[in-house]
Amino acid sequence: MFQPIKNHISKLDYYWLTHSNLPISLINSANFTRVTREGLVLADIEIKKGKIIQIVPSDSVNINPDFAINLQQRIVLPCFIDLHTHLDKGHIWERSPNLEGTFKMALDTAIADGEKYWQAQDVFSRMEFSLKCAYAHGTKAIRTHLDSYGEQPDISLRVFQDLQQQWQDKITLQAVSLVTIDYYQTEEGGNLAGKIEKVGGILGGVVYINPDLDSQLDHLFKIAKARNLDLDLHTDENGDVESIGLQKIAAAAIRNNFTGKILCGHCCSLAVQSAEVVNKTLELVKEAGIAVVSLPMCNLYLQDRQTESYLTPIWRGVTRVHELKQKGIPVAFASDNTRDPFYGFGDLDMLEVLEQAVRIAHLDTPYSNWIDSFTKIPGEIMGLNDSGIIAQDIPADLIIFPGRYFSELLSRSQHNRIVLRNGKPIDTTLPDYSELDDLVFKPTHQK
Numbered sequence: 001m002f003q004p005i006k007n008h009i010s011k012l013d014y015y016w017l018t019h020s021n022l023p024i025s026l027i028n029s030a031n032f033t034r035v036t037r038e039g040l041v042l043a044d045i046e047i048k049k050g051k052i053i054q055i056v057p058s059d060s061v062n063i064n065p066d067f068a069i070n071l072q073q074r075i076v077l078p079c080f081i082d083l084h085t086h087l088d089k090g091h092i093w094e095r096s097p098n099l100e101g102t103f104k105m106a107l108d109t110a111i112a113d114g115e116k117y118w119q120a121q122d123v124f125s126r127m128e129f130s131l132k133c134a135y136a137h138g139t140k141a142i143r144t145h146l147d148s149y150g151e152q153p154d155i156s157l158r159v160f161q162d163l164q165q166q167w168q169d170k171i172t173l174q175a176v177s178l179v180t181i182d183y184y185q186t187e188e189g190g191n192l193a194g195k196i197e198k199v200g201g202i203l204g205g206v207v208y209i210n211p212d213l214d215s216q217l218d219h220l221f222k223i224a225k226a227r228n229l230d231l232d233l234h235t236d237e238n239g240d241v242e243s244i245g246l247q248k249i250a251a252a253a254i255r256n257n258f259t260g261k262i263l264c265g266h267c268c269s270l271a272v273q274s275a276e277v278v279n280k281t282l283e284l285v286k287e288a289g290i291a292v293v294s295l296p297m298c299n300l301y302l303q304d305r306q307t308e309s310y311l312t313p314i315w316r317g318v319t320r321v322h323e324l325k326q327k328g329i330p331v332a333f334a335s336d337n338t339r340d341p342f343y344g345f346g347d348l349d350m351l352e353v354l355e356q357a358v359r360i361a362h363l364d365t366p367y368s369n370w371i372d373s374f375t376k377i378p379g380e381i382m383g384l385n386d387s388g389i390i391a392q393d394i395p396a397d398l399i400i401f402p403g404r405y406f407s408e409l410l411s412r413s414q415h416n417r418i419v420l421r422n423g424k425p426i427d428t429t430l431p432d433y434s435e436l437d438d439l440v441f442k443p444t445h446q447k
């Protein structure tokens, strides 16, 4: 059933996708009156020369049957936006596994791998492999953090720029520097900010609670303002009740009258703090205009890993996404790490992130407009206003899934999805893992 649809579309420059189920939150809803419990509407989408011409309620206009492709209620989404990844670390698992599964071992193992292997060719090949995966799964924009101590940004940013150019028609790429924020108080850190500005990147870092945090943040905001850079900060990636980095960042943004965009990733500890602390933090985050990105798969993996008192994890590791959303704070979800010491799995498939986030964070009762957090909201945060939505006059970058309702979409593998870019189906074959064999040693079978 599905393959003939793909073959049919690939022969047409002009067609309608009829009887498609679209999330109402991702379209201009003016003409739609019948909405399902899951927030879906039945729509006909007119596509011409790679662009969306119009979206109308199904059966409301006469369509020439020669140009109509009936999707029979299958879900259609805009191509995904992956707001927080680490492409430079991706796919090193076989040569540098994290056999404890702890955050500390992840950090130590990744640093050691970087020192040993991260020359241009190694970084390039693994990043390119990840882009191939993401593209085939239907992602059209990715923001990646890049480890940026010492000489590494000279290598990684050059590789990033090469890939950004080579992939510009397929995936929009943004880079974020990744160091602890005290590094920006050093001369090397100052230089790093200059390098990030040069590549049009985002100033990033890890925020740890320490006695000098306020002055470190003030300095960070000062250089971000001076260079007109947005911020993207790893925040409170732990289960420590004392970790109030998010609150500190928000207060610093207000204190420094910062007008750029701020994105905070993880914010796990918010989930273990008292209602009083949470309320104060949310007030400040809202006032400061901060957006939050949750990384549910990596959090589930890394948070609450065995401690001395128990072995089985007892909390999910994700931040309070519902409370944030209720407060009107933009919330996105993203992949984070892929097959590296911070997360041993993953394939940069945002549908998997959606599936897992729905289960881990209970996004299903109701689904409401949570789908925006994988599409429209990360698109807005990345400044891509024609992405993550389904609208008139924008490229027909869409994913057609076999599933008709969320329960079908999120239950059975959707690997046979059709990805349209500029109205044409792309090859969704995933790269073979053997492409990485020269970079990561092949595991030996022990005797």
Ligand SMILES: [Zn+2]
Binding pocket: 084, 085, 086, 145, 234, 265, 336, 337
């Ligand atoms: Zn991260």
